[in-house]
Structure formats: structure tokens, C-alpha cells
Amino acid sequence: xxxxxxxxxxxxGIPLLENCDLQVFSNQHVGLVGKNGCGKSTLFRxxxxxxxxxxxxxxxxxxxxxxxxxxxxxSSNQHTIEFVLDGDSELxxxxxxxxxxxxxxxxxxxxxxxxxxxxxxxxxRAAQLLDGLGFAQLTLEQPxxxxxxxxxxxxxxxxxxxxxxxxxxxxxPTNHLDLEAILWLEQYLAHYPGSFLIVSHDxxxxxxxxxxxxxxxxxxxxxxxxxYDDFERTRAERLxxxxxxxxxQQRQIxxxxxxxxxxxxxxxxxxxxxxxxxxLERLTRLAPVQLDTDDFELAIEAPEHGPDTLLTVRNxxxxxxxxxxxxxxxxTLQTGARIALVGPNGAGKSTFIKLLTKAIEPxxxxxxxxxxxxxxxxxxHQLESLQGNLTPLQQMQQLAPNRTELDLRNFLxxxxxxxxxxxxxxxxxxxxxxxxxxxxxxxxxxxHVxxxxxPTNHLDLExRSALTFALESYAGAIVLVSHDRSLVTAIADELWLVxxxxxxxxDGDLTDYQAWLETRRAQENARTQPSPNKxxxxxxxxxxxxxxxxxxxxxxxxxxxxxxKEMDExxxxxxxxxxxxxxxxxxxxxxxxxxxxxxxxxxxxxESWLAxxxxxxx
Numbered sequence: 001x002x003x004x005x006x007x008x009x010x011x012x013g014i015p016l017l018e019n020c021d022l023q024v025f026s027n028q029h030v031g032l033v034g035k036n037g038c039g040k041s042t043l044f045r046x047x048x049x050x051x052x053x054x055x056x057x058x059x060x061x062x063x064x065x066x067x068x069x070x071x072x073x074x075s076s077n078q079h080t081i082e083f084v085l086d087g088d089s090e091l092x093x094x095x096x097x098x099x100x101x102x103x104x105x106x107x108x109x110x111x112x113x114x115x116x117x118x119x120x121x122x123x124x125r126a127a128q129l130l131d132g133l134g135f136a137q138l139t140l141e142q143p144x145x146x147x148x149x150x151x152x153x154x155x156x157x158x159x160x161x162x163x164x165x166x167x168x169x170x171x172x173p174t175n176h177l178d179l180e181a182i183l184w185l186e187q188y189l190a191h192y193p194g195s196f197l198i199v200s201h202d203x204x205x206x207x208x209x210x211x212x213x214x215x216x217x218x219x220x221x222x223x224x225x226x227x228y229d230d231f232e233r234t235r236a237e238r239l240x241x242x243x244x245x246x247x248x249q250q251r252q253i254x255x256x257x258x259x260x261x262x263x264x265x266x267x268x269x270x271x272x273x274x275x276x277x278x279x280l281e282r283l284t285r286l287a288p289v290q291l292d293t294d295d296f297e298l299a300i301e302a303p304e305h306g307p308d309t310l311l312t313v314r315n316x317x318x319x320x321x322x323x324x325x326x327x328x329x330x331x332t333l334q335t336g337a338r339i340a341l342v343g344p345n346g347a348g349k350s351t352f353i354k355l356l357t358k359a360i361e362p363x364x365x366x367x368x369x370x371x372x373x374x375x376x377x378x379x380x381h382q383l384e385s386l387q388g389n390l391t392p393l394q395q396m397q398q399l400a401p402n403r404t405e406l407d408l409r410n411f412l413x414x415x416x417x418x419x420x421x422x423x424x425x426x427x428x429x430x431x432x433x434x435x436x437x438x439x440x441x442x443x444x445x446x447x448h449v450x451x452x453x454x455p456t457n458h459l460d461l462e463x464r465s466a467l468t469f470a471l472e473s474y475a476g477a478i479v480l481v482s483h484d485r486s487l488v489t490a491i492a493d494e495l496w497l498v499x500x501x502x503x504x505x506x507d508g509d510l511t512d513y514q515a516w517l518e519t520r521r522a523q524e525n526a527r528t529q530p531s532p533n534k535x536x537x538x539x540x541x542x543x544x545x546x547x548x549x550x551x552x553x554x555x556x557x558x559x560x561x562x563x564x565k566e567m568d569e570x571x572x573x574x575x576x577x578x579x580x581x582x583x584x585x586x587x588x589x590x591x592x593x594x595x596x597x598x599x600x601x602x603x604x605x606x607e608s609w610l611a612x613x614x615x616x617x618x
Contacts, residue, residue: 006056018219025575031206032199034216036432036460040199044169068169069160076144083144084126087162121614129158132184134345150176168196178345179483201461204485298466300443302476307370317364327501337477340488343498349481353453376447378455383434388427392417415440431458449477456484553612560605567598
């Protein structure tokens, strides 16, 4: 489907990607990983043909359709569901033909194709996408302009998923999603019928939805089978084996060189010495592995002494635009507490963090911090308040004018902002680099409590790991909002549930919370479904029993998962070059035939599933 060979791309005359190869086959779900700035987004632009490689080629199989999420945030008066339906360009083209009602051959062909691609259930499919991404049923007819930037990015994602593309390109799709929407998206992508390349720094998300990893490191792309955990284990083993091979080769080289030095001058051994010199020249020397890791180790310190009770909240209420968001909230925050805020989308997690920072005031009740408590607050919008015309060192000097330049440089180095970063203007920084600087400014103040609102957005997996270690060692209190489940699991000792106008302790861990979300969604869906067991006023037969439909749909889902696993195994064998060397032509033909049968089976199962979903919607 996608074949990249010998790809080289220069940025400012310096290779960003060099002589790279990558193949993506049908039904492969590939996670694209690597440190920030390694070329992941550039690779997407090369695949989409918006930029050209300096050498090599990007080849797409004839007829392959590719789609990606538009990064532009559109403002339109078009209804939300119609905006999403526009993502399926073939559907819209067929609708234009069918509206003409000429009833000629072209019209009948369009009608057959429209039915084949599920045109009659397209609106239900669009509604399902929007529901999964957190849009309430009442918002489907609202104009796109009604929504904020983050919600419009969700609309762009829904529009891309509507496309039915052979190859889907997703660049950090979870950045604008809450946990509930992420859980839905990872399940949707796990059963996605086509192929996709997805850039993500969310370990749990990648583990749930990919079966291949493409790793960009030192300007090369290397592909691994399995999810992200499998990739880490395999890569660690490869690095270990390479190191062992290199040590063995170094011993061999030392032995040969020692022989040459000892016997080169002796007439009886000169011939053997010359032979070893030639062998040494022919030897392909293994190069040491260059790990593209930054030399930093984050550390966030808390004051040695502080009050036992940092915060007291009594009968707190908050209303926004005449809508009551919080009512009679009562909480205390103790020194050393490690809290993660969880709750459905729109329940007010970020608003509650803003109340804690005093950025907004409660409309009733009280929120009192102990005296002299230092608060370290991190939020994505704060990145824009960094002074773009300054360097990181100059920004630090404003914060600590009495400290030496060496002290500040060393401190910035712990956050990966040493060396060339020190002399660059902040305006040229990536989102990840700005996040690191914001964290450094917070850490310098040695806060009693950290209020962190999505601190891992824009951070690569290496930096997320470093932040996790730093927060694990931090002795102060933490209140965290994050959709990064690895971070929440590692850091939080307690969950506070933000829901139904309250903030209260949640009895359970993150797994229990996910189950709570699923139960809540099922209850909400049940409330919006009409009763299926009533006859019509004319005495017509009742609609099919809802429970029976759900059971049939669950059975189809089980069969679909089984068929997808069979397809993955067949694709794995077809993608393995060893099989082409060892297997007969009949074996390869047999595998190709099995794949064709499975493709038809999966398509039939999905069509049946959509029909049942349509019946449930009715």
C-alpha cells in the first residue's frame, strides 16, 4: 500500500531523514514514534505530497486513498453533522448524482455504489463518531462556529474518520481529547478496517490500537512488530546484542593487531601477518549505537517545611453563564497528597484547577490556602505567556536576578534546555520545548503544591518518562488533570471525581473509573432510546427486541475481532521477506487467497454490524 525507499529530506541543508525505507501493508496499524523534532510530522507531509523529498521516493499503490486530520480550525455556519459527512467525498459526490434523478445508467450505477458504501446509514455513522468524541446529541445540528478551538479539532478528527480511507494519517489525535474520548478512539482504531500511521506519545493508547511500531532514530526508520511495549523489549534486546557483538569484534581486532605487531618483522611469519592485515582491512567494523537521547534528569524539589493542611474548601459553588457547575463542594488538601482529577468531558476539571489557582473566584462558599503556600501551576495556555523574544537563560534571569549565569545554565540543563537551546529565542521553540521551560520555571520556585493541567501534551515519550520520575520523587502535594494513563497510574494515590456539580473522592483506581464511565455511558444511551416493545397505534408489529439486537451485535463484534486477528496473522506472514525466500509460490498464493476471503468476511460482518446499529438507533 505504502512503499518508501531511500528517502532523504534535508532541513536547512542538514539531513532530517536519510536513506529511509518503510513499507505499510493492508490492515497494518502502525505507531510512528521518536523524540520531538525527529521528523514524524515531516514524514506525514512527504506521504501527503505537500513537500518533496530530496532523494528517494514515496510510492502509494494505485487507487490507494489517504486522509489526515486538517490542522486548520475552520469556522463555519454548516451544521456539525453535515460538516462531518463532508469527510466522505465519494458519498457527497454520489449524493449529487442521485439528486438529479435522471434515472440513466450513471444514476443507477451511483445508486448501487451508494448502497454498497453504506450511504443510507452514513448519517448514523457520523452521529456515532461524534458521540464517541464527546458531542451531545443536541449539538449535532449546531453550527461549527458554535464550538471552541479544541472542539473544532475534534470535528476535524471525526471528519477524517468519516472518509473510509485505505490509509489514515493521525498526528497526536489525543491532544484535544479527554480520557473518555481517548478510550473510545483507541477501541475504534483497534478495529479500524484499513491501515493507519499514528503519531502518539501515549504509551497506553499505542498499546491498545497498533500492531506495528515505526521508530525514527538518528535519521533512520526501523520497523518493529507488536505494540509499544513489544517494541521497547525488542529494541532493548537488539541494542544488547549489538553491544555484545561489538565487544566481541573489538576483542577480535585487538587480537589480530597484536599478532601483526609481534610477527610483522619476522620472515617466517611475514606471510601470515600480511594475510591478517588484509583480513583486518576487509572487516566491516560495527559502529557504536548512537542513542538519540537528551542528557537530562528532571528534578522538582519541595520546601523542607510547610503546613499540614494546604487547602480548605467549604461549601464552594461556581456558576458560569447562569449554569451551575459546582455546588456545595467540601474538600481539604494535605501536604504530600497526590490527587488526579477525573470526570466526564465538560464536568469542570480544568475549571476546578483555575478555581484553585484563584484565576477565577467561586460564586459562593470559600476556598482558602494556608499562608505563604507557593503554588506551581502548569497549563497549556501558560505556554503562550512565555516571553518569545527572550532566550531561556534570559527568562530565568528575570526570575532569579541574583543567581550566577552558571547556576542558571546548569539548572536549565536538567530540563534538556542546555547547549544550543540557551541562545535560541523562545518563540522558535516547539510545544515540547516550551513545556520543558514552563516546568523549569515552576521547579525553580520549589512549590509546596503542583497544579498540573495536561502537563504531558507535546512531550515525547522520553520526556514523559523523565517527568514521571520527577513527580514520583517530588515530596509536595500534586493535583493533576491528565489523559495520560501511565502518568496518572504512576503518580496518583487518590482520584477525585468531578461530576454532577460535585468534586468528591472516588472509591477505586483508574480501571474502576473506566468501568464507571462505561456504565454511565450505557445508562445515558438507555435513557435516550425509545421503548422497543410497544406496538404502534395502528396495531403494527413491534420493533425488534433491543436486548436481542444487542446480543446479535455482541456476537458480530466477537466474530469481527477473531477475523481481524486472522487477518493480522496472514498479513504478518505476507510481510515477512523470509517467507518469500523459503516458501513455494503456491504457499504465497494460498495466503493471498485467504486474505481475500478474510477481507470479504470482515466487510460482510461490518455491514451486518452497521445494519444492527441502525436498527438500534431507530
